[in-house]
Amino acid sequence: MTTNRRWKRRVRARAARTGESYTAALRALRQLEVLRMRGFKITPAAATDTGAVRAVNEDSVLAEGDLLVVADGMGGQRGGDVASRVAVDALRQAFAASATPEGLIDGVRAANDAVRAIDDERPGATDRPIGTTIAAVGVVGPGDSSTVAEPEAPMLVAVNVGDSRVYLLRDRQLTRISTDHSMVADLVRAGALSEDEAAIHPERHILTRAIGVAETVEPDVAEVRSRPGDRLLVCSDGLFNELAPEQIRSVLADTTEPDRAATTLVERAVEAGGRDNVTVVVADIAPAGA
Ligand code: MN
Numbered sequence: 001m002t003t004n005r006r007w008k009r010r011v012r013a014r015a016a017r018t019g020e021s022y023t024a025a026l027r028a029l030r031q032l033e034v035l036r037m038r039g040f041k042i043t044p045a046a047a048t049d050t051g052a053v054r055a056v057n058e059d060s061v062l063a064e065g066d067l068l069v070v071a072d073g074m075g076g077q078r079g080g081d082v083a084s085r086v087a088v089d090a091l092r093q094a095f096a097a098s099a100t101p102e103g104l105i106d107g108v109r110a111a112n113d114a115v116r117a118i119d120d121e122r123p124g125a126t127d128r129p130i131g132t133t134i135a136a137v138g139v140v141g142p143g144d145s146s147t148v149a150e151p152e153a154p155m156l157v158a159v160n161v162g163d164s165r166v167y168l169l170r171d172r173q174l175t176r177i178s179t180d181h182s183m184v185a186d187l188v189r190a191g192a193l194s195e196d197e198a199a200i201h202p203e204r205h206i207l208t209r210a211i212g213v214a215e216t217v218e219p220d221v222a223e224v225r226s227r228p229g230d231r232l233l234v235c236s237d238g239l240f241n242e243l244a245p246e247q248i249r250s251v252l253a254d255t256t257e258p259d260r261a262a263t264t265l266v267e268r269a270v271e272a273g274g275r276d277n278v279t280v281v282v283a284d285i286a287p288a289g290a
Contacts, residue, residue, distance in 0.1 A: 007029075010029060011025045011026045011029055012025075014028065014029055018064070018092070018096065020093070020096045024093075024096040024097055025096070027096070027097070027099065028065070028066070028096050028099065031066060031099045031141050032065055032066060040153070040154060040226070040228070040285055040286070041285075041286050042065060042066060042139055042283055042284070042285055042286075043258050043283060043284045043286065044063035044064065044065070044068055044258065044281060044282070044283035045063060045257075045258035045259040045261070045262045045281070045282050045283070046061045046062075046063040046262055046279070046280065046281045046282075047262040047263045047265070047266040047279070047280050048061050048266065048277070048278065048279040048280070049266050049267075049269075049270050049274070049277070049278050049279075050277055051238060051269075051270055051274035051275060051276055051277050051278055052270055052273065052274030052275070053274060053275050053276070054275075054276065054277055056080075056081055057081065057277045058072065058073035058074070058075070058080035058081045058083075058084055058277055059071065059072050059073065059084060059236045059238070059277040059278075059279035060073065060081070060084035060085045060087070060088045060132075060279075061088070061279050061281060062088050062091075062092055063281045063283065064092075066095075066099060066138060066139040066140075066141075067091075067092060067095050067136065067137075067138050067139075068136060068137045068138075068232060068234045068281045068283050069088050069091055069092070069134065069135070069136040069234065069281075070134075070135050070136075070164050070234045070235060070236050070279050070280075070281060071083075071084035071085075071087045071088050071111075071132045071133060071134045071135075071164065071211070072084060072132060072133040072162065072163075072164050072236040072237065072238075072277070072279070073085075073087075073130070073131070073132040074130065074131045074132060074133075074210065075129075075130030075131065079118070079130045080130055080131075080132065082118060082130070083115045083118070083130040083131055083132040083211070083212055084132040086111070086114045086115055086118055087111035087112075087114065087115055087132045087134050087211050087212075088111075088134070089114070090107060090110040090111040090113070090114040091104070091107035091108065091110070091111050091134065091136055092107075093107070093110070094106045094107030094110050095107050095138050099138060099140060099141070100138075100140055101138075101140065101155075101157045101221060101223065103138070104136060104138045104157055104159045104219075104221075105159060105218075105219060105221065107136075107159075108134060108136075108159055108161060108211070108217065108218075108219040109216070109217065111132075111134055111211050112211050112212060112214075112216065112217045115130065115131065115132060115211050115212030116129075116212055116215075118130075129212060129213055130212060131210040131211055131212040131213045132162070132210065132211045132212060133160070133161060133162025133163055133164040133207070133210060133211065133236070134159075134160065134161050134162065134164065134211050134219075135158070135159075135160040135161075135162075135164035135165055135166050135178055135234050135235075136158070136159050136160070136166075136234065137156055137157065137158045137166055137232055137234060137283075138157045138159075139154050139155075139156060139157075139226070139285070140154055140155045140156075140157050141154045153225055153226045153227065153228075154226050154285075155223050155224070155225055155226065156168070156177075156223070156224045156225075156226050156230070156232065156285075157221065157222075157223050158177050158178055158221070158222045158223075158224075159219040159220070159221050160178040160179065160181075160219055160220055161181060161209050161210060161211050161217055161218075161219050161220075162180075162181050162182075162207050162209060162210045162211070163180045163181065163182045163185070163205075163207060163237050164178075164234070164235065164236050164237065165178045165180070165233075165234070165235055165237075165240065166178040166222075166232065166233070166234050167232070167233040167234075167235075167248075168224060168230060168231070168232060168233075169230070169231040169232075169233065169249070169252045169253060170227065170229070170230050170231075171229075172249075172253040173249075174233075174245060174248065174249040174252065174253075177222045177224060178220065178222065179220040179222075181207055181208045181209035181210075181220070182204060182205075182206060182207050182208060183203060183204075183206040183207075183208060184198040184201045184203065184204045184206075185198065185208075186208060199240075199241075204241070205237075226285045227285070228285065228286055229285070229286065230284070230285040231252055231258070231261075231282065231283070231284050231285070232281070232282070232283045232284075232285070233248070233252060233265075233280065233281070233282055234280070234281040234283075235265075235278075235279060235280045235281070236276070236277060236278065236279040236280075237276060238269060238274075238275075238276035238277050238278035238279065239265060239266075239269050239278050239279070239280055241275070241276060242268075242269040242270075242272040242273050242274065242275070242276075242278070243265070243268055243269055243272060247268065248265065251264050251265050251268065252265075252282065258282040258283060258284050259282075261282045262280045262281065262282040265278075265280045265282070266278050266279075266280050
């Protein structure tokens with residue numbers, strides 16, 4: 001088979017799998033190809049669990065190549081699970097159309113519109129609206145102007161609304177790169193609470209920003225130039241409300257396989273009480289061929 005035919009088959013297979021248009025699938029695969037040529041390989045893995053208490057898993061997750069997303073739906077019997085899934089889908093489509101920081105920001109806005117649209121159609125939509133958090137990382141390769149002679153490492157672009165989080169493990173150190181939108185996070189920023197006090201505060205679940213709640217929403221955005229060996233963690237609050245930062249860090253630093261690290265984190269959170277849905281994405285940025 002010619003390279004061209006094999007390539008077209010890959011594009012069609014991706015389009016069938018993701019629901020993207022042929023053009024969007026082509027663009028996404030080209031992007032991944034650019035990253036591969038620049039010597040990077042992304043290995044994503046995901047794990048999720050309803051936990052020990054809740055009846056329904058309202059978290060949704062996507063870990064596919066260059067896009068990692070976790071959304072934590074709210075609304076109980078009234079459709080938090082649908083809200084998180086719709087939001088993830090909207091973000092995926094926007095990033096497939098434009099694998100850029102702007103694509104991610106547009107995706108968050110599209111997620112807001114999509115959740116509000118289903119909320120309008122719900123029976124009994126007069127009560128509290130459904131909503132969801134969203135936390136995502138897009139691995140954004142160098143633009144068309146970047147030359148192969150001067151390769152640039154891809155950017156890790158994180159966007160978030162609400163209290164689902166993005167962390168970066170680099171040199172065995174764990175750093176949070178997302179910004180919580182919660183009442184206790186505001187108090188920490190104002191110097192009225194310590195991080196430790198916030199972590200056990202009874203009202204730590206109260207969000208100041210969420211997808212689907214207001215007519216418009218803006219995400220926080222953080223960009224980090226990637227390095228080979230970086231490991232990303234995207235998670236819902238069911239993880240960090242059950243496990244201390246050091247427990248999370250040591251599992252990530254000491255577990256080689258992303259798959260195993262994701263599963264272990266979810267298992268530990270459920271063992272520690274599992275009072276909420278737990279969702280974790282772990283993705284490694286490695287030199288190609290490593
Ligand atoms: Mn949660």
